[in-house]
Amino acid sequence: MSVSAQQVKELRDATGVGMMDCKEALKEADGDFDEAVSILRKKGQEVASDRAEQEADEGLVVTALSDDQRTGVIVEINCETDFVARNDDFQEFANTVAEQTLEKEPDDLEELKALPYEDDVTIEDELVALTGRIGEKLTIRRFDVLESDEGQIISYVHPGSKLGVLVEAQGDGDVQEAGRDVAMQVAALEPIAVTRGEVPEEVKEEEREVAREAAINEGKPEHVIDNIVEGKLERFFEDHVLLEQAFVKDSSVSVKEMLDEAGLSVKRFVRYALGD
Structure with missing residues (x-):
């Protein structure tokens, strides 16, 4: 015919x-x-x-915010090549998934994939169809939803969309300006927690053990090893705890000092680096 x-x-x-x-x-x-x-x-x-057995470690990290900026979402969607990550259809799909995630706030990936994409087509349906059109393995890897009762959610996506951050900030100062500074700080220096109290005990113990073993191997006297260990743990906090890090725009102050000056506080953050 x-x-x-x-x-x-x-x-x-x-x-x-x-x-x-x-x-x-x-x-x-x-x-x-x-x-x-x-x-x-x-x-x-x-x-x-x-394509199910292929590696899909390229893609995009995308975010979406509600109009009042009380809610934000971050989503990682993967493909096989950077060429496809720059494809308009793939980018449109990623942004639509983020918007639908923001609107519906699913509990898990299965619920996200069952959300409507367009008319009677689900996100899962469109994912399969787009895989057929593009010819590469495509996956939705993970997502997070942040909501703030008293503050705002700030979004930062690094150029290239391979790294994205959401930050919850609140206070009387300029939440947008200082909050974006914090989001860029999180993107650049990769803190593991907002405060040292949030660092898991197993992480602290691992750092202590590494420091202790290094001190013993260096032949340090037994009576000073505990002080050396705690000193190295303090430096670990300065490097990996957000509020204790040196502020990237002015290393003479910590992030906490910058926020205190701005009249703000940070409650939490989410950082996605492609493939982490």
């Missing part, structure tokens, strides 16, 4: 699939538009199955 160029164009506009694939699907479906769409979706599932 022959199909017209107009039929092929309409199917391409509806699915985003290449002209030749649309033409073949219409021929296979004897010109039935809905059946052709179904055929293309099945082919997308076949591609997704074929």
Whole structure:
């Protein structure tokens, strides 16, 4: 059966699939538009199955904020190559997923994938279809939702969209300016907690053990080893605890001192680096 160029164009506009694939699907479906769409979706599932064992460690980290900035989401979506990460369709998909996540606030990835993407198409449906169109393994790896009762959520995505941060900040100062400074601090220096009290005990003990072993190997006297260990733990806090880090824009002050001056406090943060 022959199909017209107009039929092929309409199917391409509806699915985003290449002209030749649309033409073949219409021929296979004897010109039935809905059946052709179904055929293309099945082919997308076949591609997704074929690519399942491939590594997908490229992609995008995207964020979305509510109008009042009380809620923010961060999502990591992966593909196989950086070329696809720059693809307009892939970027549109990632941003739509973030917006739907912001609107619906799912509890887990399965619930996220079941959210509507467009009309009666779910995010999972579109993920499979996009996999078929692009020809690479695509996955939604993780997401977080942050909500603030008294403050605001600040978003920062580093150019290239491979690193993103959400920060919850509150206070009487300029939340936007200082909050963005903190988000950039988190992106650049990768703290593990806001305060030292939030650092897990197992992490502290591991740092103590490493410092103790190093001191013993260096032949330090037994009576000074405990002081050496605690001194190194203090330096660990200065390097890895957000409020104790030197402020990246002015290393003469700590992040806490900068925030105190700005009249703000930071409650928590989420940092996504692609592939972490």
